[in-house]
Amino acid sequence: MIDIRNSGILCAAAGAALLTAVALADAQGYPQRPVRIIVNVSAGGGVDSLARIAGQHYSMVWGQPFVVDNRTGAGGSIGVELVTKATPDGYTLLVSSSTVITTAALRPQNYDPVRDLQPVTKLTSNPYIVTVTPSLPVASVKELIALAKTKPGGISFASAGIGSIVHMGAELLTVMAGVPMTHVPYKGVADAYPAVASGQVDWIIGSPISALPLIRAGRMRGIAVTSARRSRALPDLPTVAESGLPGYDVVAWFGMFAPVNTPREIVAKLNAEAKRALQSPEITRRMEIEGTDIVGSSVPVFAAEVQAEYAKWRELVKKTGMKF
DSSP states (O other), rough: OOOOHHHHHHHHHHHHHHHHHHHHHHHHTSSOOOOOEOOOGOOTTTTTHHHOOOOOHHHHHHSOOOEEEEOOOOGHHHHHHHTSSSSSSEEEEEEEEEHHHHHHHHHHHOOOOOTTTEEEEEEEEOEEEEETTSSSOOOSHHHEEEEEEHHHOOOOEESTTTTTTHHHHHHHHHHHHOOEEEEESSSSSSHHHHHHHHHHSSSEEEHHHHHHHHTTTTSEEEEEESSSSOOOSSSOOOOOOTTTTTTTOOEEEEEEETTTTTTTTHHHHHHHHHHHHHHHHHHHHHHHHTTTTTTOOOOHHHHHHHHHHHHOOOOOOOOHHHOO
């Protein structure tokens, strides 16, 4: 007599094995048609270029078009949502900065960056520079904090807008220092930098590519980098952590994502070739000039960083009551 229960279990197991085999075969043959790379252009300058560097390399290696699709709107959320709702088969990808995390930390979105996205790799990373107006009598973050403690709220910092990564990075510094400073938001760095250079505002966290020319011209003064370790491009500048705030770590990064549940084999292929794309001498030289470090992290490492960073920014928003 046939045991119906056992036969059902065997059928289910056989079905699962067949699906696994089909998925593996699809992954091994990936890609078999054009792939779309959604670019969160609200993430800032450089993101489109990185997406094209990766896409052109993928096309060259695999012989299929990787089409870059720039998306704006809702602080980049529209493009992110397109990816989170796409079929998880590797044919829709996302390239974005950490705004994919900070936007969700700041206010509810129709996506959760940890739950709905599969990290592929962190492409590049660069620290910001804590930059002060030349007339401010400080030469380090430690001295900046000490000065701020003598006049709570009397020291001001500029940003490129409420909720921007430079705003959140500066707020994190004040929270960790335990001293209030006054936030002065601008529409962008094009307005914020002149305010700091002229002394209307005391300091700002700026990106190397935009702040370095002003620092070298003597219009602003860099006192620290915001990464956990000193930048290879700016080795003479100490970190904020070295300067009295252990554990402080804020960087600008660009990363690649896929929809959650994208087959691991496809994610691994995308990860490996993205790393290769970034290793060409031409790309390396270009990144060094811009003060940017090439990363190409593994999938597990990037996934852990995304989770930790999301938790960090959510906690900061909760502590400060920050609202967009």
